[in-house]
C-alpha cells in the first residue's frame with residue numbers, strides 16, 4: 366500500500382513504545398518473513414525477554430560496556446562550534462557532542478553488536494552473520510566475534526566494499542569472512558537481503574546481528590534497547606555539566622539506531638525536542654537523496670513495515 370503523504374501516517378498512527386503481540390508499533394514493524402524464519406524470530410524474542418531483566422546478563426553486559434567498549438562516552442563541549450553559531454548579542458546554542466566515536470572500534474554500533482553476541486551465546490548459536498554499509502557495524506560485529514571466538518560472516522555490497530576498503534581490511538584482519546553482494550546497486554539494502562537469505566538457509570546455528578532499528582520484530586525493539594545507554598548517559602551528564610536538561614537532541618538517521626539510542630530515554634520529556642536528520646544528497650526534491658522518513662512511502666522491506674524510498678516498479 367502506498368500513501369501519497371507520509372505525514373498522514375505520522376499524525377494518525379501514533380507509534381507506541383511497546384510493540385503489540387504481532388510486533389507492530391502502531392502501523393509499523395511486524396514480521397513479514399518466510400515461514401522458515403518464524404521459529405528463529407520466536408526463539409529470539411523469547412531469548413530477549415528472558416535476558417532483558419536478568420541481573421546476570423545485565424551485569425555481564427554492563428561490565429563489558431564499561432571495560433571493553435569504554436562507556437560512558439564523554440559529553441564534550443564543542444567550544445568552537447558553539448562560537449560559530451553564537452548570535453551577535455552573545456546568545457545562541459551551547460553545543461555538546463556525545464562522543465560515540467570514542468568507543469572501541471569508533472562508533473555506537475558496538476553497543477548493539479556486543480549485546481547481541483552475548484544473547485546469541487545464550488541461545489547456543491555458533492555462527493554470526495551481519496550486514497554492513499559504511500562498514501562500522503561489520504567492524505563492530507567482527508570485533509565482538511573475535512572476542513568470543515565465534516565464526517563471523519559479513520555481507521557487504523560491492524560498491525560499499527570499494528568505498529570502504531579500510532573497514533573491509535579491518536573485518537578480514539579480525540577473522541571475519543566478508544561476502545561481496547553484487548545484486549541491485551551493490552549497497553546496504555542488497556547486503557541486508559543477502560543476510561536474510563543466508564539466515565533462511567542456515568537457521569539453526571546462525572544468529573543474525575541486524576545493525577540498525579530495522580528488520581522483523583523483535584529487532585527494532587532490541588536494537589533500540591541496546592543503544593538506549595546513549596540517552597541515559599546524556600541525562601546524568603547534562604545534570605553534571607549544566608545542571609539541567611538539553612533543549613534539543615539531534616541525531617543523524619541512517620537506519621535509526623544512534624537516533625533511537627539517544628532519543629529513547631527522553632521521549633516523555635516534553636520540553637526536549639528530538640530531531641533526526643536525514644541525508645538530503647542532491648536535494649529532497651531530486652531522486653538522489655536518502656531521506657526515507659521525509660520522502661518515503663509506506664511499504665514492507667526486510668521483514669518490516671516502514672517508510673521506504675520506492676521506485677515505480679516497487680509500487
Ligand SMILES: Cc1ncc(COP(=O)(O)O)c(C=O)c1O
Nearest residue numbers: 472499501577619620621622623
Ligand atoms: C558512525 C555511524 N553513524 C551513524 C550511522 C547511521 O546508522 P544509524 O542510523 O543506524 O545510527 C552509521 C551507519 O553505518 C555509522 O557508521
